[in-house]
Amino acid sequence: MRRSQEPGLWALFSAGGMLAALVLPVLVAVLWIAAPLGWVELPTHANLRALIGHPLTRLVLFAVVSLALFHWAHRFRYTLYDGLQLYHLNQLIAIITYGTATVGTMVTGYALVVFP
Amino acid sequence: MPDTVTLEVQRYRPEEETGPAWQRYEVPFRPEWMVLDALNYIKDHLDGTLSYRWACRMGVCGSCGMLVNGEPVLTCATYLEELPHGSIRVEPLRGFPVIRDLIFDLTDFLNKLKRVSPWLVRKKEQPVADGEYRQTPDQLAEYKQYSMCINCMLCYSACPIYELEPEFIGPAAIALAQRYNHDSRDEGVQARMDVLSQHDGIWACTFVGECSAVCPTNVDPAAAIQRYKLSATLDWVKSTVLPWGKR
Incomplete structure (x- = not known):
């Protein structure tokens, strides 16, 4: 049976929500x-x-910022998906929201590494 | 205090109407009356053709759930007096196909309920001679809250996801799955996990929480679902992320 990949995203979402x-x-x-x-x-x-x-x-700081971004991404994705009922844009919305969180995570990681 | 109150009831008689229509009834106002008493008054004195489900009149059978002024409630537990003055709107629960007047079709829920094996699953039954399966009060307390579900469908009617994604298995079915998952006598956890860890299982839920807000028996299906999400995530970590996982 096909298993949903949602647990991973939900784990990031709930960890981010709790930390925040x-x-x-x-x-x-x-x-x-x-x-x-x-x-x-x-x-x-x-x-x-x-x-x-x-x-x-x-x-x-890295954990808080990055997990909070994934929390935002998941919530915003479903706000758009269910709230505005943009079902046909599901994949695009997922790429944009989780993509933004991923980019934000990388920028945070970079900034924290290079910060003197 | 007014002498009468107006009920605007949604009618649908497939042999007469092509779609839902409203009908107004003037009924006596009595402070001790529930909305269901007013409906029974209509049925007995004003219009015998009005169809609706009810049985126990005391919040146990779960058959008199309707939308009253847009809110999913048990009509046997909603006082006329509690409602704002003016006319009271009564409709069938939202999210279900209507069969007639206030009666809706439960088939979808019953099919979904079957999928989560809402009974004690045993790999091997112990012989009768070994006696009953014993349980401590603590073990009973683990699942008792979820066992209070009366299948009244208020949670499905309140759930915006069920309306948007009708394939979502829904709050009561998941709460009832948890009722058996947390029962010390049950061995069906994995079979239920296979059904509920899909998107149309727990993951369609976005934790709106309305199911728990309207539940007349405080089952708290929203908490049941979030608890299940945690179990499913741990299960997913074990089977996908850890190399020594079971799959």
């Missing part, structure tokens, strides 16, 4: 709410440079 849900609210709360209101001290440029200099930080 865990990480982004914390970043928003700290950097955009707590810091401007003076509840916590805003990290300096040098702090952030040092933080991103660590390989583990880059790995986490």
Whole structure:
């Protein structure tokens, strides 16, 4: 029996959704709410440079950005497919959405590798 | 408080009408009445030709599901009083072929239900002399929620995917597959996985969640499907990605 290839895409989608849900609210709360209101001290440029200099930080950033892109791709694909009912464009939509996520992943990977 | 309420009921009598038509009925308004009581009043006093399904009047049989003001509900569990004043629209559940008036055709669901083997599958039955298959309360709790499904079809009617992709096997059938998958006495997990891991199985679902919102018995089919997606993904990883996989 033909098996659907969807599990792989869904795994990326759900991993991205979960990571984004865990990480982004914390970043928003700290950097955009707590810091401007003076509840916590805003990290300096040098702090952030040092933080991103660590390989583990880059790995986490890579995972968050790339998986969040695949989460977007999957959701946007089905928004177009079911929401606008573009069934005849299924393949094109899939190529554009997952393609964008793939390109975004590669750009992120490249940027994190070459960043001094 | 008004003395009467107007029900706009969708009629379809294939021998008289070529398509659905609306008919208005004025029925007494009583605060203790459900929409089904109003329909029964119409049937008994105003128009004996109105056709609809009902049986238990207490949310157990699952046969009186209809669209009331566009929402899929059990008419035996929806008070007239809860609905906005003015006329109340009653239609057959969305997404199914209508046979007559408020009665729709369930054949598609019944065929799909059969495909997921909604019964205890045993490779080998133990002899009667060995006694019953025992189960702990914890093992019962694993699947009990899914066993509350009364096949009322509200979840199919609420599911936008079922309307768009009629081949989708649908929320209740998947929840019922999970009812047996999580039963400690069952051995049919793989057979069901082969059916449900296809696109028209779980993967057509995009987690809209309306099925769980309308479910009158809190089966939560949306959660059943997402749980199944995780199992199917792990199964897929085992069989496709890992070189020592089973296929």
